[in-house]
Amino acid sequence: MPESPEVQALVEQLDERLAGCLIHSADLIEFRALKTRARPLSTLVGRAVTGARRFGKFVDLALEEAHLVVSLGRHGWVRWADTERGDDAGRGDDAERGDDAGRGDDAERGDDAAEVAADPPALASLTVDGSVVEFTDAGSWVSLGLWVVGYPGEVPGIAKLGPDPLDAAFSRVDVDRAVAHRRKQLKAILQEQESFAGIGNAYSDEILHRARLSPVAHGDTLTDDELERLFTAMRDELGEAVRARRGIPIDGLKQAKTDAMRVHGRGGEPCPVCGGIVEDFTFGGTTAQYCPVCQGAPSPKGAE
Incomplete structure (x- = not known):
């Protein structure tokens, strides 16, 4: 699942490549990916891209008087294609995706070992000056989401986001407010987007390992020193990851993330x-990892 460091590196490249480009055509290949049926992708044609930014795990393409917000979900991503590749570039049909295409409930998702396509199909695309931007999904169910809105806050997932650890204003106060006095497991709190924007399964493992905290310890059990370690680990882990991902081509960001993990996977x-x-x-419902020596008791085996 794409998380904030890789999404940040992605939007920085999108901003550099797309700012000032005109959208010549928009193609929706998988209708289930579009969440704003009253505002189709075709309404973006003729508009210029003014920039790209990140909200948690969301990508926001800002255009003249509109925004295209993209939720990458578990297996979504973005890739470039030359216009010479033709209209079928990067596409896949439902028969190739399997009978489970389009499923979205947790009971059917399973864990991180879910089937992933080696050459994921594009579910939507934008033709811009000289190239095509494709929004892909490598899973066997559609997790990619697209919204055409007037401003990003219209997307429910963005409206409810908590503080972002990559924001310069992020502070220890934000950690205390979300964690202290809560009888909830730390890993669950870290992945709760209303508490902290942009963290998922992988980076929650890495942050807790760096902070030397058990993933199933409850927030209300942490000492002041442990809360400080958690704050420092969140800031440093994600900040270092963003700096490490800058300059890596878009199609190499996911692998770079995997290679950099100390305990996750x-x-x-x-x-x-x-x-x-x-x-x-x-x-x-997913598989996670921890070091029992560094992170101590209680053991999270079998935690839900």
């Missing part, structure tokens, strides 16, 4: 800090 491997063995555990 590395169950059974040695912890790079203490040498102990990183362990897997199930959390909220």
Whole structure:
């Protein structure tokens, strides 16, 4: 799932490439991806792109008197195509996506091992000056979401976002407000977009490992020192990741994220800090990882 560091690197490249470009055509290939049926993608044709920015995990393409907001979901992404590739570039039909295409409820999603297409189909595309921007989805169900709105706050997921750890104004006060006095597991709090914008399964594992905190410890059990460690880990982990991703081509950002993980996705491997063995555990229908030596008790095995 794309998270804030990779989405930030993505929007910076989109802003550099698209600002000032005119949208010549808009193609919706998978109708389920569009969430604003009363405002189709075709209303963007003829408008110039004025910039791109990030809201949590959302991409916002700002245009003249309109915004195209993109939720990448679990397997969504963006890629470039030459206009010479033709109208069928990057597309896939429902038969190739499987019978589960379009499913969106948690019961049918399963964990991170869900089927992922090697060459994901484009669900929508924009033809701009000299190239095509394709919005893809590699999963077996449609997680990509598109909204054509007057301003980003019209999208419910953006309207409810909490403070963003990558924001320069993010402070210890934000952490105390979201975490302290809450009888809820830390990993769940970190992934709760109303509490902290932009963090998902992978970076919550990395942040808690850096902070040396158990993923299933409750917020109301943390000491002042532990809250300070959590704040510092959030700020440093995500900030370092953004700096590391800058300059990496769009099609290499996801792999760069995977390669940089210390514990997430590395169950059974040695912890790079203490040498102990990183362990897997199930959390909220997904697989997560932690180091029992660095992060201590309670053990999260089987946590939900």
